[in-house]
Amino acid sequence: EKESLVRRLAADKGLAPSATVHIRSIPEKITRCIDNGWLAAPVTDVVHQLLELDGPAFRRRIVADAAQQDARDDALCHPLLLNRWRDQLTETLVEMAPSANNAHTKHLHDLALTNRPRSDAQLRRLHDRRRMFAALLQRRSESVRLITSLNDGMSLAERRDPSYELLKKAGDQAYNELVRRHPGLYRHIRARLARYETRYGRLQLTEPRAQLRAQIYDELDRMRPAHIASPARS
DSSP states (O other): OHHHHHHHHHHHTTOOGGGGOOOOSHHHHHHHHHHTTSSOOOOOHHHHHHHHOOHHHHHHHHHHHHTOSSOOOGGGGSHHHHHHHHHHHHHHHHHHTTTTTOSOSSSOOOGGGOOOOOOHHHHHHHHHHHHHHHHHHHHHHHHHHHHHHHHHHHHHHHHHSTHHHHHHHHHHHHHHHHHHHOHHHHHHHHHHHGGGEEETTEEOOSSOHHHHHHHHHHHHHHHSOTTSOOOOOO
16 A cells, blocks of 8 residues: 555656565665666676576585685676575585584684694594685675675665655655554554654664564554455565
8 A cells, every 4th residue: 555655656756657666675676776777787697597596506606616716706796696695605604613613603713722632634624624614704704795885885876866855755655644544553553662662763672673563564454444455565
């Protein structure tokens, strides 16, 4: 209902329908930035191939990349792959930590802190394992830096676009209209959030935001009049 209101209000302000497409995921946001020319990141055949890889194949790809000392698998740095790259690196590090004799995945700690005796062959295997562990740590740090830069860049590009302020105003108007149409539902939201308010409009949550939001949505669905269709949520 809110999205329908935004589309109508935005159209009244002269915005094209493409500007009001609701973004529901990070890949959708990245794709919109690429399509609008805000982000120079062509989706090549290699990128498409990586996007279609299953979990084990993608993991083999990132491990092979980390094993390279003086080269990079540049396709992994594509905006559409960054989050998957980071998440898979973290999963691999968690699985590898015990065999690398590392208690965590934050950094590589000093092996001298352990006193377990090892043969030469064991030391060589452990050395190789820890070297790979360090390479994966480095790649994860790189992926996190790239993700931060990407998010900053996309936010700046969106705010520079002329449609940004118009859409923001349309969104505010849509919320106000929803409050006017459904005062009982709005009062319920306000009552549920009152315990978390430190001042009007500012919350200090004691439980995960997504969990609280899901609970309130479920309550609103039960309160909503049966003759009004409840819009699907993804």
